[in-house]
Amino acid sequence: MNEVTNVLPEIKIGIMPLTDTAPLIVAQENGYFAKHGLSVSLKMQSSWASLRENLHKGQIDCAQMLAPMPFESQLALSNQAQPVITPFILSKNGNAVTISSSLYREITKKLGYPPLLPMCASVLKSLIKSYKRQGRKLTFAVVYQHSCHYYQLKSWLIAGQVNPKDIEIVIISPCNITAALAAGDIDGFCSGEPWNTIAAREGSGYTVVAAPDIWSNVPEKVLGLLSTYYEAHKAEVFKLILALIEACQWLEGTANRFEAALMLSKSCYLNTALENIAPSLIGSGIIHRDMMPRELAKYHQFYHLHQELGNSPDIGYGARILNYMVEMNHISSIQAKRCNIAKIYRADIYQSAMAMLFEQRLARCT
Incomplete structure (x- = not known):
């Protein structure tokens, strides 16, 4: 009798060639996605506009997105409205x-x-x-x-x-x-x-x-996906969040960040020299090749130690992004008031994933 092999459905995640793609690349390279039973393929994109369109059309399942992009999609600022949501903050600053x-x-x-x-x-x-x-x-x-x-x-x-x-x-x-x-x-x-x-x-x-x-402590990159994808793949989305939490926690260590820089420098990712990636990850702001760098301890933030909600897309974060969009005349104050932040910045999904993590830890203890 032939053996039956269980083939996991592949999750295609769009990424950009940026240092703060680190959580997704670390989750892939360190095996955190696989640990949670996921088969993930990271798809490099050429521009933010093409990334957005590929997500809207279903050519990728999830994406590393700029923090305002879920609002942009929902409010139809660039094309037809699309139900893009975020259940996870990937990074701040950067x-x-x-x-x-x-x-x-x-x-x-x-x-x-x-x-x-x-x-x-x-x-x-x-x-x-x-x-x-x-x-x-x-x-x-x-x-x-x-x-x-x-x-x-x-x-x-x-x-x-x-x-x-x-x-x-x-x-x-x-x-x-x-x-x-x-x-x-x-x-x-x-x-x-x-x-x-x-x-x-x-x-x-x-x-x-x-x-x-x-200004600091504002979401920079988020995990974006269509709400229809979430409804059809809830278990997989929860597992994505758990894998990304592990990656963000791992990135807290300075030595780990240097190792992450090595991962990012690969030709399949950023394809650039280690010396271009490592400094900002370890809090060193390069000013010019002939000048001493600045110390920037919070240049990249991926996880808040001792704060379980550090990566949660809370309403307060979404409101701050919306306020900037109003201040810069991208949307009106009326549009902002009509926007249901909790339906876009989905802290509830993050909390469900955390509940799943708690159950897993409890099961290991019994």
């Missing part, structure tokens, strides 16, 4: 603003000394006036419009009393953003790692301010 070396030199010349770090956007004001007389604007890039990168960049400008309308803001995918800076197509960008570190190491840019300097 972004930075990098300016071109030529802009850094211009600022230094205007001030008579290098700008203090973290750099206040107010140092751009005199240059903006000079550029306006020449009929041009400073151009900054972000990787996606409905993103914390966009909101952090504008928040940084506003805090420095710079009118964001005086800056041209363009959208460039993460993979192309450092090349655009090196070519002089843009004067700066706000992106996740490792792209800031790559620009600094190449000498084309100076990383002058990081997300924790602007």
Whole structure:
């Protein structure tokens, strides 16, 4: 008689080539998905827009998403409304603003000394006036419009009393953003790692301010999926959450983070040198290849030690994201009030997974 082999249905998860993809890659490489009886395939995406569309069309089952993207999908800000939800916060912080070396030199010349770090956007004001007389604007890039990168960049400008309308803001995918800076197509960008570190190491840019300097403890990446997928695969989603909790907990150790950097550097993932990935993971903010790094202990946050709800997509987190979307005129206050946060940021699913974990631990003790 032939043996019957149980083939697990594969869960396709879309990811982007970013350092804060670490929880998903660690869960795969350390065998946490397999431990929980899951067969997972990580699918690298070329841009946030294509990732979003692939999730909407069912070409991937789940995705590493920007924290505002579930709201974007539900509110039909980019195309038809889709019931995207998140049951898990993958990371907080992780972004930075990098300016071109030529802009850094211009600022230094205007001030008579290098700008203090973290750099206040107010140092751009005199240059903006000079550029306006020449009929041009400073151009900054972000990787996606409905993103914390966009909101952090504008928040940084506003805090420095710079009118964001005086800056041209363009959208460039993460993979192309450092090349655009090196070519002089843009004067700066706000992106996740490792792209800031790559620009600094190449000498084309100076990383002058990081997300924790602007606003901190806000969800950056979340696990996104359609609510229809969740309803059809509840057990698998719970197991995904349990595997990701293990990965996020493992990432608390500095030595483990260095090991994670080795995983991420593989050609199938970020495909870049270890020296571009490791620094931000271990709290070292590379400014420029000729400068000492900044200490940034909270550059990447994946798990809050001693806080069981650290990765829970609580309503408070969702409300904060919505507030930024209102402040930056992406949605109206009426849209925000009508938005049922608890139906999008699904803390209830996270809590059900935690209950499942508690039952597993109880069973092992009896």
